Amino acid sequence: MNAYKRDYARRMREMNPDYAEKEAERHRERYATNPWYKLSCLISAWAGHDRWVWIFKELPWKTHSLVQHTNLVQHRCESCGLPIRRNSRLIWQSIAQPDSYSCHACYMKQDPEVCMPKGYEDIRGMKALVARKKQLDELDPKASRAEGTVDGGKK
Numbered sequence: 001m002n003a004y005k006r007d008y009a010r011r012m013r014e015m016n017p018d019y020a021e022k023e024a025e026r027h028r029e030r031y032a033t034n035p036w037y038k039l040s041c042l043i044s045a046w047a048g049h050d051r052w053v054w055i056f057k058e059l060p061w062k063t064h065s066l067v068q069h070t071n072l073v074q075h076r077c078e079s080c081g082l083p084i085r086r087n088s089r090l091i092w093q094s095i096a097q098p099d100s101y102s103c104h105a106c107y108m109k110q111d112p113e114v115c116m117p118k119g120y121e122d123i124r125g126m127k128a129l130v131a132r133k134k135q136l137d138e139l140d141p142k143a144s145r146a147e148g149t150v151d152g153g154k155k
């Protein structure tokens, strides 16, 4: 949603409570019926909270990693070509080609299997994610982590 549409949506909500209700209803319905939308919302919510940064730092994401410091450079999305908002919490950097970035919408166009970290493909919620992490850590403390993070893979 661009800034103009966002403003418009906010004004509509203020003037018309019914509109807000309908908007929330649309979100709930999409969330319940569209698995892609739900996963996209979940990942976006995780990225919005500092206490959940570890999800992006520690888990083995497959094709892209989430950019953590975004205030300096304006990136363009490798797929749609649009500039990605500089203050966006959702800028995906290609692991294979570090010069290449993707917006969240384009990142989520991949299979959900590919969007989620290795070992977490079927996870669709925070509780399940934490439980899976614990389970994987017990099996093999290193396998569930991204390479080159935490202890640098040495020991």
Ligand SMILES: [Zn+2]
Binding pocket: 077, 078, 079, 080, 081, 082, 102, 103, 104, 105, 106, 107
């Ligand atoms: Zn894009």
